[in-house]
Amino acid sequence: MFHMIINGFVDILTVVNLLWIVFGTLLGIIIGAIPGLTATMGVALLLPLTFGMDTLPAISMLLGIYCGGMYGGSITAILINTPGTPAAAATSLDGYPLAKKGQAGKALKMAIFSSTVGGLFSALMLILIAPQLAKLALKFGPPEYFALVLLGLTVIAGISGKSLTKGLIAGSLGLLMSCIGLDPMLGMPRLTFGNIYLSSGLSTVPVLIGLFAIAEILENSEKIGVQGKKLTLHKISGDQRVSFKEFKSHFLTMIKGSLIGTYIGIIPGIGSGVSAFVSYNEAKRSSKHPENFGKGEMAGVVASESANNGATGATLIPLLTLGIPGDVVTAVLLGAFMIQGLTPGPLLFRDHGSTIFAIFAGFILINIVMFIFGLTGVKYFALVNNLPAELLYSVIFVMCAVGAFAVDNSLFNVLVVLIFGLAGYLFRKLEIPGGPFLIAFLLGPLFESNMRRTVILYDGNMLQIVKSPIAMFFLILCAISLFFIIRNNSQLKKIERN
Amino acid sequence: MMKKGFKDIYTGLVLFAASLLMFFYVIPHHIKAYTVYGLPPSFFPKVITVALGVFSFILIISGLRQGGKEAFSLEAIKEHFRSIDGRPARNVLMIFGIAILYYIGLATIGFIISTPIIIFLLGIAFRWKRYVILILISGLTTTVLYLIFGVVLGSPLP
Numbered sequence: 001m002f003h004m005i006i007n008g009f010v011d012i013l014t015v016v017n018l019l020w021i022v023f024g025t026l027l028g029i030i031i032g033a034i035p036g037l038t039a040t041m042g043v044a045l046l047l048p049l050t051f052g053m054d055t056l057p058a059i060s061m062l063l064g065i066y067c068g069g070m071y072g073g074s075i076t077a078i079l080i081n082t083p084g085t086p087a088a089a090a091t092s093l094d095g096y097p098l099a100k101k102g103q104a105g106k107a108l109k110m111a112i113f114s115s116t117v118g119g120l121f122s123a124l125m126l127i128l129i130a131p132q133l134a135k136l137a138l139k140f141g142p143p144e145y146f147a148l149v150l151l152g153l154t155v156i157a158g159i160s161g162k163s164l165t166k167g168l169i170a171g172s173l174g175l176l177m178s179c180i181g182l183d184p185m186l187g188m189p190r191l192t193f194g195n196i197y198l199s200s201g202l203s204t205v206p207v208l209i210g211l212f213a214i215a216e217i218l219e220n221s222e223k224i225g226v227q228g229k230k231l232t233l234h235k236i237s238g239d240q241r242v243s244f245k246e247f248k249s250h251f252l253t254m255i256k257g258s259l260i261g262t263y264i265g266i267i268p269g270i271g272s273g274v275s276a277f278v279s280y281n282e283a284k285r286s287s288k289h290p291e292n293f294g295k296g297e298m299a300g301v302v303a304s305e306s307a308n309n310g311a312t313g314a315t316l317i318p319l320l321t322l323g324i325p326g327d328v329v330t331a332v333l334l335g336a337f338m339i340q341g342l343t344p345g346p347l348l349f350r351d352h353g354s355t356i357f358a359i360f361a362g363f364i365l366i367n368i369v370m371f372i373f374g375l376t377g378v379k380y381f382a383l384v385n386n387l388p389a390e391l392l393y394s395v396i397f398v399m400c401a402v403g404a405f406a407v408d409n410s411l412f413n414v415l416v417v418l419i420f421g422l423a424g425y426l427f428r429k430l431e432i433p434g435g436p437f438l439i440a441f442l443l444g445p446l447f448e449s450n451m452r453r454t455v456i457l458y459d460g461n462m463l464q465i466v467k468s469p470i471a472m473f474f475l476i477l478c479a480i481s482l483f484f485i486i487r488n489n490s491q492l493k494k495i496e497r498n
Numbered sequence: 499m500m501k502k503g504f505k506d507i508y509t510g511l512v513l514f515a516a517s518l519l520m521f522f523y524v525i526p527h528h529i530k531a532y533t534v535y536g537l538p539p540s541f542f543p544k545v546i547t548v549a550l551g552v553f554s555f556i557l558i559i560s561g562l563r564q565g566g567k568e569a570f571s572l573e574a575i576k577e578h579f580r581s582i583d584g585r586p587a588r589n590v591l592m593i594f595g596i597a598i599l600y601y602i603g604l605a606t607i608g609f610i611i612s613t614p615i616i617i618f619l620l621g622i623a624f625r626w627k628r629y630v631i632l633i634l635i636s637g638l639t640t641t642v643l644y645l646i647f648g649v650v651l652g653s654p655l656p
Contacts, residue, residue, distance in 0.1 A: 034646075041651075163560075165553055165556050165557050165560060166557065168549070168553045169513060169550065169553045169554065169557065172546050172549045172550040172553060173550065175542075175546045176520075176543065176546050176547065176550065179542060179543045179546070183539035185536065185539070186539055188529070188530050188539050190528070190529045190539055190540075190543065191524070191525075191528055191529065191543065192528075193528060214597070217593065218590050218593060218594060219590075221589045221590055221592070221593040221623075221624070222586035222587075222589055222590060223586075223589075224589045224623070224624060224625055388626065389624075390621060390624035390625065390626035391621060391624075391626060391631075391632070391635055393620070393624060394616075394617045394620035394621045394624060394626075394635075395617065395635065395639050397597065397600075397616075397620060398600070398613055398616060398617055398620075398639060398640075398643065399639075399643065401597075401600060401601075401604070402609070402613075402643050402647055402655070403647075405604070405647075405653070405655070405656070406647050406651060406653040409653055409654055411601070411604060411605055411656060414600075414601050414604060415601055418594070418597050418598065418601060421594075421597070422594060425590065430505060430509045431505075432509075448542045451537075451542075452536055452537045452541075452542075455536055455537055456535060456536040
């Protein structure tokens with residue numbers, strides 16, 4: 001295998017290939033940083049460009065957009081609390097409070113370190129254990145998915161902040177919103193009130209933009225003309241360098257995040273957004289200072305960024321080895337492979353082994369290019385904090401509205417942004433956390449459809465789930481996770497009382 | 499400043515009422531409940547609505563425990579309204595009003611005309627007083643967004 005990866009590097013290291021990798025990665029970072037534009041959209045938009053291209057530059061460019069987009073989402077999440085992509089929503093939980101403390105530069109640097117470690121780790125996994133892991137993922141049926149998504153939902157308890165009840169209320173509201181649209185099993189309209197735009201459900205991106213970005217603008221608008229309150233962004237202050245000691249202190253969290261990202265990324269249909277939240281929750285659970293999470297804890301940024309980039313290579317594993325696209329972006333990539341005459345599946349490694357290993361080598365290079373752009377770009381990205389807040393908020397608002405419109409060219413999405421913006425603002429006023437709402441909204445359809453399939457499979461007797469060792473493994477993890485969350489919460493309350 | 503107990507009680511009451519409305523009116527009237535086998539389409543929304551009701555009830559109880567019992571006294575409510583500074587709420591309503599105007603503008607006069615007007619209005623609402631810069635930013639942002647979304651990405655902007 002080692003000589004194959006060396007040959008892969010020899011194949012990919014040409015000027016033309018490198019230029020396309022650089023172009024794709026840079027474009028991905030820009031796309032990811034624009035609210036409303038996701039890595040998926042970027043890959044889909046650039047797909048037609050690959051028709052006349054050779055295989056290696058074409059696939060490498062698209063993978064560059066994918067990885068770059070995943071990192072790019074964290075830039076605006078940290079600087080202006082506007083996650084460019086759903087996967088970056090967990091990053092904003094601690095990234096933005098860090099920016100408020102004047103540590104935006106440090107948070108951005110730590111985000112690129114974590115993204116690169118996550119990306120390289122998942123590349124390594126892609127090369128070493130792709131086929132074996134993909135075989136395991138293939139054993140996932142509805143009960144296993146149900147148990148896994150339930151584990152994802154326990155994250156709600158972990159990111160509820162001060163009040164678990166309010167976190168659970170936010171989660172219930174998120175699940176309720178996810179019910180809007182066609183029933184996942186029978187295709188009947190639910191809670192659509194006869195509105196044709198609601199029949200396909202609420203799109204994630206407008207909900208996300210409204211809940212985080214518009215709510216932020218509305219909250220800041222409170223300060224207009226109020227004596228003693230100035231409408232300013234959070235200026236960067238103090239040393240923004242990340243020392244080796246700091247990097248080392250977060251390295252374990254990076255590896256854990258990368259592992260979680262890789263593992264969840266392999267399973268079709270779950271995606272990087274969920275992996276970021278699960279990793280964030282795990283970092284909080286295992287931290288000596290869980291009370292600092294949500295208030296500007298660097299480990300929160302590290303955990304979510306290493307996990308969402310850790311999922312990038314992992315999502316390619318079921319695609320390349322089994323021909324199963326795990327999410328929308330890999331489904332678009334499946335199209336790109338087919339255009340190039342490569343049919344993903346078990347025979348791909350036998351028939352096009354050298355090309356696949358060159359793509360793997362390209363994947364490693366993409367992460368290195370992303371690291372270089374990310375690190376050198378920090379000082380330019382951070383300039384956003386020096387812009388006048390009055391102008392920036394005006395421009396961000398319009399960008400958010402247009403970005404939401406562009407998701408599926410529908411004005412209805414702009415309305416969704418406004419409604420969820422107001423809801424997000426009210427959430428903040430009532431101290432209801434937005435994170436649990438989002439995670440429940442993302443996982444709701446998966447949870448419901450797999451629960452209902454499991455009920456049919458076991459003829460109504462859900463206790464039969466104990467027959468599945470994988471499902472049991474996840475259910476035990478759920479119990480352990482809940483135990484630690486409740487213990488941490490009670491410890492925090494004790495500390496507060498004292 | 500609203501007391502935490504007050505806030506929790508009224509939030510809980512509103513959500514509890516919403517869950518009752520959902521369970522007894524919205525779900526039965528807007529989701530067909532029959533199915534051939536397995537769980538019906540109304541099952542999951544009903545379970546969540548019940549959960550929402552239970553959590554809202556817990557919030558009301560915890561609000562009462564936090565000393566919010568006086569939330570039901572008319573004098574305390576009057577005192578609360580007297581203490582509210584209306585300016586932040588007016589600011590939020592003003593910005594949200596402009597946001598609604600943008601939605602109407604996009605639907606009627608289109609992106610090219612409504613976008614610079616809205617950026618200009620928002621700038622003024624946020625008390626930015628350098629009007630020349632504001633006009634330039636409004637025009638520049640509209641042009642850049644049009645080039646990215648309309649030309650490069652081919653999105654049919656309204």
